[in-house]
Amino acid sequence: MREDDPLIEWEWIIDNSDQIFARLVQHVGLTLIAVVAGLLISLVLALLVYRRRRLYGPISGVAATLYTIPSIALFAVLTPITGFGSIVTAEIALVSYTLLILLRNIVAGLASVPDDVREAAEALGYSSWQLLVKVELPLALPLIIAGVRIATVTTVGLVNVAAVIGQGGLGQLILSGLRSFFATPTYVGAFLSLALALAFDVLLVQVQQLLTPWAAARRPRALSAVPQSPVQP
Amino acid sequence: MNELLEWLSDPAHWAGVDSIPIRLLEHLQLSGTSVLVALALALPLGAYIGHTGRLTLVAVTVANIGRAMPTLALLVIFLPFILRAGLGLGFWPTFVPLVLLGIPPILVNTYIGIGEVDPDVREAARGVGMSGRQVLLRVELPLALPAIFAGLRTAAVQVIATATLGALVASGGLGRYIIDGIALQEAPRLIVGAVLVAGFALGVDWLLGLVERRLAFRPGQRRHTADQVELRAAAPASGR
Numbered sequence: 001m002r003e004d005d006p007l008i009e010w011e012w013i014i015d016n017s018d019q020i021f022a023r024l025v026q027h028v029g030l031t032l033i034a035v036v037a038g039l040l041i042s043l044v045l046a047l048l049v050y051r052r053r054r055l056y057g058p059i060s061g062v063a064a065t066l067y068t069i070p071s072i073a074l075f076a077v078l079t080p081i082t083g084f085g086s087i088v089t090a091e092i093a094l095v096s097y098t099l100l101i102l103l104r105n106i107v108a109g110l111a112s113v114p115d116d117v118r119e120a121a122e123a124l125g126y127s128s129w130q131l132l133v134k135v136e137l138p139l140a141l142p143l144i145i146a147g148v149r150i151a152t153v154t155t156v157g158l159v160n161v162a163a164v165i166g167q168g169g170l171g172q173l174i175l176s177g178l179r180s181f182f183a184t185p186t187y188v189g190a191f192l193s194l195a196l197a198l199a200f201d202v203l204l205v206q207v208q209q210l211l212t213p214w215a216a217a218r219r220p221r222a223l224s225a226v227p228q229s230p231v232q233p
Numbered sequence: 234m235n236e237l238l239e240w241l242s243d244p245a246h247w248a249g250v251d252s253i254p255i256r257l258l259e260h261l262q263l264s265g266t267s268v269l270v271a272l273a274l275a276l277p278l279g280a281y282i283g284h285t286g287r288l289t290l291v292a293v294t295v296a297n298i299g300r301a302m303p304t305l306a307l308l309v310i311f312l313p314f315i316l317r318a319g320l321g322l323g324f325w326p327t328f329v330p331l332v333l334l335g336i337p338p339i340l341v342n343t344y345i346g347i348g349e350v351d352p353d354v355r356e357a358a359r360g361v362g363m364s365g366r367q368v369l370l371r372v373e374l375p376l377a378l379p380a381i382f383a384g385l386r387t388a389a390v391q392v393i394a395t396a397t398l399g400a401l402v403a404s405g406g407l408g409r410y411i412i413d414g415i416a417l418q419e420a421p422r423l424i425v426g427a428v429l430v431a432g433f434a435l436g437v438d439w440l441l442g443l444v445e446r447r448l449a450f451r452p453g454q455r456r457h458t459a460d461q462v463e464l465r466a467a468a469p470a471s472g473r
Contacts, residue, residue, distance in 0.1 A: 068438050069431045070394030076411045076427035080420040157303040174305050178401055183313045190306030197301040
């Protein structure tokens with residue numbers, strides 16, 4: 001980043017397109033693993049909480065504490081245990097950050113099911129399992145997907161920080177640019193990361209419209225029970 | 234564990250440039266100044282947007298970009314410009330992104346907090362002859378205070394967390410331990426840094442949470458919990 005360097009050297013981008021593409025793919029992979037694993041864990045936790053209300057306080061408290069810990073600190077603490085540059089180190093931290101957002105939105109979604117709908121299903125002879133799968137979860141979908149959207153966009157940003165511990169997809173480009181004082185990879189990484197977050201978000205809105213056609217008449221619901229904007233590093 | 238104790242018992246880590254007290258102080262200074270400057274910028278703008286209802290699109294856009302922008306990128310994007318301006322490494326390349334990071338939560342919560350003020354209350358204030366300025370300063374801002382404070386809390390925790398990454402651009406603070414610990418492959422340094430940053434963030438979050446709850450439960454006022462406020466604050470940000 002010397003004075004006379006151009007901000008973007010297009011030649012570098014063309015010469016390194018393979019590497020850039022590989023980083024992008026890695027970034028998508030890290031994000032997907034984190035969100036899918038986070039969603040599965042949160043679903044189990046949410047169902048547990050839904051049957052045993054007393055557990056909501058402690059479980060969401062733990063999730064909120066994890067959420068407040070700066071990601072770089074969590075990555076750093078895990079490194080001596082699970083290893084530098086290990087995908088496990090990165091994913092433990094990344095999954096931890098999705099839990100609070102997803103858990104709160106799933107619980108809020110389940111709680112938003114009107115009581116008369118639930119009673120009607122019970123009167124029709126639905127077992128509690130059928131009620132959950134056929135009535136409650138589908139009705140909770142808009143809020144659940146709203147949570148997935150926020151968790152995904154947050155995770156795309158957080159994955160970058162994992163570059164500090166030798167993972168991190170596009171974050172590696174950002175960091176290598178920083179270390180060598182060469183702006184181009186940094187801007188490429190930052191731009192692609194933003195674009196990826198946006199693309200995931202648009203895609204998830206489409207998924208929601210596909211899965212909840214009854215809500216299509218209205219605008220996709222943007223409501224979310226996220227407690228605070230994500231703390232990234 | 235032994236290594237950790239050894240590291241902690243080294244007097245060089247308790248006094249001098251690279252000592253724990255100095256690094257903590259640096260971290261506090263860096264994040265404190267950034268949050269205050271962000272507040273000074275975001276509060277008037279948020280108040281203007283909330284009071285007049287103009288420029289709402291600006292606020293929503295700022296919030297959206299703020300959410301999707303990777304903090305690591307934020308730190309690096311401005312670096313070439315700061316270096317070109319001759320400000321050098323260290324403080325400025327960390328300070329500028331931290332201020333920008335602190336603005337969205339405060340801005341959004343301020344304008345939403347003011348927008349949430351009961352229209353009857355606003356009308357009553359007009360009715361007793363208050364000017365627009367008086368309505369804002371004496372009615373809207375006090376009523377929006379819990380929401381504004383919730384935004385300030387979010388901003389503070391984010392800034393404290395991100396100030397850690399400043400060590401990548403040669404700033405001081407607790408991030409030094411983490412970044413240097415990784416570079417030197419020195420586990421005790423790394424762990425001390427990580428635990429201190431996490432403790433710092435959790436501590437500030439807890440402390441500001443206490444104040445926030447006090448503000449939220451003032452008598453004679455609609456109960457306004459942090460969750461409610463932030464639930465609303467989150468809505469425009471994800472409503473693309």
